[in-house]
Amino acid sequence: MRKYLLPSAVFFVAVLVYAEQKQGTNVAGSKVKDDHFDFMVFTQQWPETFRLQTGPEVQIPENVTGWTIHGIWPQQKSTLSGLQMKKDAPNFCNSSWHFNQSLIEDLRPQMSLYWPNLIKTNNLWDHEWTKHGTCGASLPAIHGEHNYFAEGLRLNAKYNITEMLASNHIVPDAEKAYSYNDVEGAIRKNVNNMSFVMQCYWDKEAHKQYIFQVMLCLDKQFGLLECDKYFLSEGDLCWTTKTIQYPPFQYAFN
Ligand SMILES: *[C@@H]1O[C@H](CO)[C@@H](O)[C@H](O)[C@H]1NC(C)=O
Ligand SMILES: *[C@@H]1O[C@H](CO)[C@@H](O)[C@H](O)[C@H]1NC(C)=O
Ligand SMILES: *[C@@H]1O[C@H](CO)[C@@H](O)[C@H](O)[C@H]1NC(C)=O
Ligand SMILES: *[C@@H]1O[C@H](CO)[C@@H](O)[C@H](O)[C@H]1NC(C)=O
Numbered sequence: 506m507r508k509y510l511l512p513s514a515v516f517f518v519a520v521l522v523y524a525e526q527k528q529g530t531n532v533a534g535s536k537v538k539d540d541h542f543d544f545m546v547f548t549q550q551w552p553e554t555f556r557l558q559t560g561p562e563v564q565i566p567e568n569v570t571g572w573t574i575h576g577i578w579p580q581q582k583s584t585l586s587g588l589q590m591k592k593d594a595p596n597f598c599n600s601s602w603h604f605n606q607s608l609i610e611d612l613r614p615q616m617s618l619y620w621p622n623l624i625k626t627n628n629l630w631d632h633e634w635t636k637h638g639t640c641g642a643s644l645p646a647i648h649g650e651h652n653y654f655a656e657g658l659r660l661n662a663k664y665n666i667t668e669m670l671a672s673n674h675i676v677p678d679a680e681k682a683y684s685y686n687d688v689e690g691a692i693r694k695n696v697n698n699m700s701f702v703m704q705c706y707w708d709k710e711a712h713k714q715y716i717f718q719v720m721l722c723l724d725k726q727f728g729l730l731e732c733d734k735y736f737l738s739e740g741d742l743c744w745t746t747k748t749i750q751y752p753p754f755q756y757a758f759n
């Protein structure tokens with residue numbers, strides 16, 4: 506299940522192929538799908554946990570020191586609720602709107618620190634734009650590539666998980682385990698007590714869970730929403746009954 510969230514090359518290609526098939530052709534050869542959405546999920550990740558669960562192809566640049574952006578993902582509210590709730594998200598909405606790096610050159614220094622591509626053979630920015638960014642075009646604040654990426658950077662600075670945890674004495678440590686309630690509480694009090702999604706990677710051998718991603722739910726004015734009312738996460742949630750590891754970065758030396 507967790508693999509759904511990884512920008513892995515295989516998955517990316519598979520989804521592209523699927524999306525191309527689903528799209529088919531419609532009037533006037535337009536390549537635009539239904540891109541309506543109701544809210545957004547803003548996902549940030551802890552790069553070291555991504556590395557631990559994915560493998561050595563993940564390389565953390567040495568100037569990256571904190572939580573990084575995964576993406577802003579437009580979502581549709583499920584018409585069902587509780588256990589019947591299902592995840593509905595538009596994706597790959599406009600196959601003619603290609604990623605163009607030169608449109609975000611000015612954001613690049615910031616993006617290299619806060620939205621880094623952690624797998625050299627992938628292009629995270631292209632993926633996030635093509636899969637999710639093209640679906641947000643109806644909202645002026647994220648219409649177009651520059652707005653989409655600039656908004657991600659703004660949200661990462663506003664909801665600074667590194668800072669939220671550090672100010673509660675939760676800092677990366679190779680040994681120390683933090684209680685679920687301490688980690689959850691440190692974030693929750695900075696997000697107006699709203700529910701959010703906290704994903705962990707469970708290491709079967711070590712029998713430990715590592716904090717992986719934090720997902721905030723946002724309305725179209727970028728106000729916080731209760732995630733548990735709207736959003737079903739596909740990845741593994743943290744066990745509430747187990748402690749949480751917050752592993753320090755291991756940089757690639759080469
Ligand atoms: C689809 O992409 C094109 C750029 O190739 C853009 O001009 C157009 O506005 C987009 N349509 C929608 C509905 O986002
Ligand atoms: C990318 O954007 C630049 C700047 O607007 C433009 O000059 C260039 O033609 C675009 N490249 C492609 C492949 O669309
Ligand atoms: C961070 O490091 C990367 C890779 O080494 C480099 O491309 C990027 O320019 C650096 N960013 C800043 C802001 O120095
Ligand atoms: C988040 O907080 C950390 C720790 O205080 C800081 O180093 C980092 O620059 C902040 N990130 C942003 C995007 O401001």
Ligand SMILES: *[C@@H]1O[C@H](CO)[C@@H](O)[C@H](O)[C@H]1NC(C)=O
Nearest residue numbers: 690693694695696697698699
């Ligand atoms: C958050 O909820 C807790 C427990 O319900 C409450 O004590 C606290 O005052 C709330 N904080 C905010 C900022 O609403």
